[in-house]
Amino acid sequence: MKKRSKDCAICNTAFDTMYRIQHKNPKTWVFVCKTCLVKVKKDNPLYTYGGTWKR
Numbered sequence: 001m002k003k004r005s006k007d008c009a010i011c012n013t014a015f016d017t018m019y020r021i022q023h024k025n026p027k028t029w030v031f032v033c034k035t036c037l038v039k040v041k042k043d044n045p046l047y048t049y050g051g052t053w054k055r
């Protein structure tokens, strides 16, 4: 099923603006919301920022 918005990979909530990041192994791209972005990037050597996605 296709949706117009993406769900955050961590809190499973849809937002209009999402952040494309890698934050764990294996390194795959996931979309997260700003709140989760701030949480996972803190002290995280695996964190990589890949861009912002807007609906």
Ligand SMILES: [Zn+2]
Pocket (backbone or CB within 6 Å): 008, 009, 010, 011, 012, 013, 032, 033, 034, 035, 036, 037
């Ligand atoms: Zn989230």
